[in-house]
Amino acid sequence: MTKTLDISRKLSGDSLSTFIATISATGGLLFGYDTGIISSALLQIRAQFDLTTLGAEIVTSTIILGALIGCLGAGPISDRWGRRKTIMLAAALFIIGTFSAAAAGSVTVLSVSRLVLGLAIGAASQIVPIYIAEISPAHRRGRLVVAFQLAVVMGVTFSFLTGYLLQHASWRWMFGIGMLPAVILFVGMAFLPNSPRWLAMQGRHDEALDVLLRVRASEDIARDELHDIVSQKDRQAPWSELKKPWVRPALVASVGIALLCQLTGINAIMYYAPTIFAGAGFGESSALLTSVAVGVAMVGATFFGGWAVDRWGRRTLILRMLPGAAVSLVVLGLMFSLHLTQGWGAWVTVLSLMAYTVFNTGSLSVAIWLVGAEVYPLSCRGKGMSLVAGSHWGADLIISLTTLSLVRGLGADMTFWLFAAVNAFAVWFVVRYVPETKGYSLEELEARLRNGTFAPADRARQTGRFLNKIPATGTDGVHGRPTEL
Incomplete structure (x- = not known):
């Protein structure tokens, strides 16, 4: 038995897997807090350092640039050192970046500190x-992976609440509070086990079985799962493996979800809601309080999504929720277009924003990390997830650098309508390219990739080829019986 399991010797099966997910998901809490706190701190930072709109976008975006670099570098590191050690490395970067950001005496130091935080966020x-x-x-994979996203939105909400409560204190305290969860993550991961699939990839089958025996309901289930892992285990594949036709459907589905998660506008709302609403006449304190409401809506939507991904399914959840996000943005844009953001119009504006947050966060934001972690074969899962995270952060970088400029150039109404159109496009994309992964083991999903039945469009083509072989009479062509289509 590995030493890392000693702290959880009294736990086993579902209890242990829940404990492991809870500790490791602290990385999501830091992810959410460190990206969200700039929304509140920016109001003070702009005044203290006399930042222009471009300067504010740069300070906001350095963390995203760091995340883009960090997620691309984390894939090869996690394949070589293991998942657990890579998370501990990210925790160490969180500690360093948080301390230096809180102590920053210039815009340059603050930007570099947020770049370091970005490296940690990208890796996490x-x-x-x-x-x-x-x-x-x-x-239980759906709800446990969604625990990471739940931690992200809880971190965002806590950052908004902290910004509201500390609006008359220094922005340095806003950054410094992130030190505590960073230490918890670093210390906690030191006592957790390695991934059994990574251990099997390294040929350490006995250690992989030790872990599986602790996190599965029975020895037979653990041994059968190890057999499935080993039977489909390949050596770590190079980046070029992701370009092969059999892997491409996983790449399209996961990267598409990652891009659309950002391009549909959710982080634009998170980063700049106080600035947008303050500019619309809400007043600084009211704008900050509105952000807290946005965060609470995110948490509630993610709780619901965590239930729905294993009850409804990943794909079904998105298709049921995302159309509501597009409609909400149309209404929100209309309120700004008609200048109805005061009096009763303010309530409609806030409710539309909240509805968009619930529908978008409860669908795409819930699915992004789950689908990305599920769809790739083991041989290139780390590198594939790097591309998922890289696509997410690349799109986030574009959004964070352009949102204020879009609002300034097009107006808030046209900006919200543009995001509404992207939400509508996302519905079409999911219908065509994103499969249902609920209830399948990771090895079963890999088998679907290999046999060409992974994406809905692939299955539709195969069904079409099958139907073309059926005689026009509608019988089976052998016994003359009617066929079931």
Whole structure:
């Protein structure tokens, strides 16, 4: 038995997998807090350092640039060192970046500190969902991986609440509070096990079985799962593996979800809601309080999504929720277009924003890390998830650099309508390219990739080829019986 399991010797099965997911998901809490706190702190930072709109966008975006670099670098590191050690490295970067950001005496130091925090966030977004997915049983994988996203939105909400409560204190306290969860993550991960799938990939089958025996309901289930892992285990594949036709459907589905999660506008709302609403006449304190409401809506939607991904399914959840996000943005844009953001119009504006937050966060934001962690074959899962996280952060970088400029150039109404159109496009994309992964083991999903039945469009083509072989009479062509289509 590995030493890392000693702290949880009294736990086993679902209890242990839940404990592991809870500790590792602290990386999501830091992810959410460190990206969200700039929304409140920016109001003070702009005044203290006399920042222009471009300067504010740069300070906001350095953390995203760091995340883009961090997630691409984390894939090879996690394949070589293991998922657990990579998360501990991210925790160490969180500690360093948080301390230096809180102590920053210039815009340059603050920007560099947020770049370091971005490296940590990128690494955490790449590896924590994989770690949880690889250690969780198939029937609970959805809700446990969504625990990471729940931690993200709880971190965002806590950052908004902190910004509101500390609006008359220094922005340095806003950053410094993030030190505590960073230490918890670093210390906690030191006592957790490695991923059994990573251990099997390294040929350490006995250690992999030790972990599986602790996190599965019975020895037979653990041994059968190890057999499935080993039977489909390949050596770590190079980046070029992701370009192969059989892997491409996973790449399209996961990267598409990652891009659309950002391009549909959710982080634009998170980063700039106080600035947008203050500019619309809400007043600084009211704008900050509105952000707290946005955060609470995110948490509630993610709680619901965590239930629905294993009850409804990942794909079904998105298709049921996302149309509501597009409609909400149309209404929100209309309120700004008609200048109805005062009096009763203010309530409609806030409710529309809240509805958009619930529908978008409860669908795409819930699914992004879960689908990305599920769909790739083991041989290139780390690198594939790096591309998922990289796509997410690349799109986030574009959004964070352009949102204020879009609002300034097009107006808030046209900006919200543009995001509404992207939400509508996302519905079409999911219908065509995103499969249902609920209830399948990771090895079963890999088998679907290999046999060409992964994406809905692929299955539709195969069904079409099958139907073309059926005689026009509608019989089976052998016994003359009617066929079931």
